[in-house]
Amino acid sequence: MTADAVLHALRPVLDGLAATFGPHCEVVLHDYRNRDASVVAVAGKVTQRAVGGAMSEIGLGLLARGKDAEDQLNYVTRTASGRLVKSSTMLLRDEDGEVFGALCVNVDITELRHTAVLLGELSALDAIPDDTTTFTNDVTELVRAVVQAEELKLGRPVDRLSRAERLDLFRALDERGVFGLQKAVPEVAAALGISRASAYSYLTEIRKSGEN
Known part of the structure; x- marks a missing residue:
């Protein structure tokens, strides 16, 4: 399949994934061939991403690694507004192995982290990271x-x-x-x-x- 065909095929998947995990989940589809406006589809509103939005620092870093880039799964960061988000970035590659996009899942676990104080290891996080990732459309x-x-x-x-x-x-x-x-x-x-x-x-x- 071509890159365009893969992106087209994945668009319907976003709503299904977001609906499965509920209102605290957001799924974002990126076309890295247009870095300044890589977001081509969004379901959910965790980071307030919008179609036409720019890449995040994480995406830029992965793309800079070329074919050596690997999926980033279950990493945790804070948004600029202070929300704690658990994310996975799954890379999309063409037939030559070049990265051309990504499917990203963001889950707001802020309340879950608070609940974890009482429920032990429910959130499976040992520490809250200090890193802040900028999710922006600009x-x-x-x-x-x-x-x-x-x-x-x-x-x-x-x-x-x-x-x-x-x-x-x-x-x-x-x-x-x-x-x-x-x-x-x-x-x-x-x-x-x-x-x-x-x-x-x-x-x-x-x-x-x-x-x-």
Whole structure:
């Protein structure tokens, strides 16, 4: 089957899965061939995704790994609004093994986690993660969220980073697949408060060094 045929065949599955797990479940179908608007179908409203929405950081990272990418099952994170979500991302591949999309299931377990305090291991979670994943329909918000996350790891504002540290930041963003998005470089430049020319220069330099 072609990629388009697979996506078409999966669309009816979304409503069935969401209905099976109830109002706390959301199922999202992604077409990664259009990274800036990869969401092609949604059932449920856990993360408020909408058709035409952008990829998440998780999707960007998986796509950046190419054929080495693996399904991500039963990972837990927080949404920007603080809801605790248990998710699985199942990759869709073409006949050559290239990833072209994903079927994602998100289950809001916030209340379940609260209940687990009284019911022991019902939620099967030993700890609540500190990581926050940005679920958004806007590419600008996605890029800036990833930039901020990497900036926090460095421990100080980007305007105080050395040139070497800025290159490390661009290398981290590239590894997370950010620059696979259309107009990502201008968005990153705006988020960092640098010129577009500087941003393109940093990107060119880290990619050249990676080839050596």
